[in-house]
Amino acid sequence: MNVLLCPDSFKDAVSAEQAANAMANGIQRAAPTATIHLCPLADGGEGSLDALIAATNAERRQLTVQDALGRPRQASWGWLSEQRTAFIELAEASGLQHLTPDQRNALHTTTYGVGELFLAALDAGATKALLFLGGSATNDAGAGMLQALGVKLLDHNGDSLPPGGAALQQLATLDLSTLDPRLDSLEVEAAVDVDNPLLGSRGASAVFGPQKGASPDDVATLDQAIGHFAEQSAQALGRDERELAGAGAAGGMGFAARSFLNATLTPGIEMIMQQAKLPNLLPDVDVVITGEGRLDGQSLSGKTPIGVARAAKRYGKPVIVLAGSLGDGWQACLEEGVTAAFALADGPMTLEDALPRTAELLADRCESIARLWLAR
Missing domain, CATH: 3.90.1510.10 (Glycerate kinase, domain 2)
Structure with missing residues (x-):
């Protein structure tokens, strides 16, 4: 399994780098021999x-x-x-x-x-x-x-x-x-x-x-x-x-x-993906996992997961988005190269409960994704 992890930050919870590291921990639990590329991103805002x-x-x-x-x-x-x-x-x-x-x-x-x-x-x-x-x-x-x-x-x-x-x-x-x-x-x-x-x-x-x-x-x-x-x-x-x-x-x-x-x-x-040389990483990976705090219809205006999905689509790579929440209109993202999207919560919880668990939830979701990928 060759995976590219390129999340944005999850606001008020973890930085993009922390998110990528948490994702990598989850992948390694399910696939210790996986090749993992970390490429934390942002879309021009804080981070x-x-x-x-x-x-x-x-x-x-x-x-x-x-x-x-x-x-x-x-x-x-x-x-x-x-x-x-x-x-x-x-x-x-x-x-x-x-x-x-x-x-x-x-x-x-x-x-x-x-x-x-x-x-x-x-x-x-x-x-x-x-x-x-x-x-x-x-x-x-x-x-x-x-x-x-x-x-x-x-x-x-x-x-x-x-x-x-x-x-x-x-x-x-x-x-x-x-x-x-x-x-x-x-x-x-x-x-x-x-x-x-x-x-x-x-x-x-x-x-x-x-x-x-x-x-x-x-x-x-x-x-x-x-x-x-x-x-x-x-x-x-x-x-x-x-x-x-x-x-x-x-x-x-x-x-x-x-x-x-x-x-x-x-x-x-687009600017940050170029500086991070993300296009150079895409040809050789099997799957791309990205994410940020919220995925919704407004994400199409230039948010990180959509930028990643559009870039990966040119190489025919599947893209999975992990989001703190899925808001109105998120399904439109599927037309932009997103293969699947999942909310992080593993049960009913308030935002106050979810924020301190963001790294844990990212790792858990990525472990599940890796297990599903290996079971293909």
Whole structure:
């Protein structure tokens, strides 16, 4: 039995690497002589940095940056010196996971810390940066990041705007003359796990704002404010990226990355699979096992199990998905190369009961899969 294990993380339970190791333990219980390849993955959200560092042996560096509320925090970033490439994960600086539910305030949270990570990469001599967008606590369309990189966002009095997306309503002057000139020589590839535009009913504020603490009134305020920012940006840059698929990723960071950093927007799972050299592993394996916390109809928009299934389908390899839960519309995943999908629970249990048992349940399900495979 030759098996490839390439899960994403299971949120609030285990990292992708821990999930892969648990899966391997289960396989080995049933098939001690199995050949097992571990390839932990992510789709551009939190955990992407860990997955890439594990895949590439990049150096992990630390930097004190501002978090989404402007507080100091230690953020990690990755550095491949021989390729002069930086790995920057938005969630490390401005992630929702760093805020308690009562601290979430989409009107005022900022991406300033992401800009500080970019400055560290430039100081190191980076010529390329992979930016992972996902898991953000922000809805400022990247304005905070731009301020850290030197852009002046001024109100009618000539004062700098305060942090947050709501403040963009007051934007009167967008001054790019002080933008760090080193960015002209930096190739940026931004990993996104959604295809939403910046504005409207499918935009950053309407779709993702509520999970970041935005009320219906806040959503309307934010959509108007970042719409004003987009209009000012279009006038300053001579192009308008607000309808770009992925512009709404990470509270509009996709828009800023494309507009001001000339970034290429790429599905996160595609980028990470390439960096992890997953396509090189697929031809020789018998079966692929992947998974994440939830599989449902929304997984088709770029989540890890579907990216893996689509890649494996090109080689005719069966793909089994293990998920914390199977939600509405998960059956559509069967059309994308998923052979079978199973929920982890081995009986009735609450989420609180299931989370600490995630590694155990992954091992048990993989043991059963291995036994079934050997019995063919």
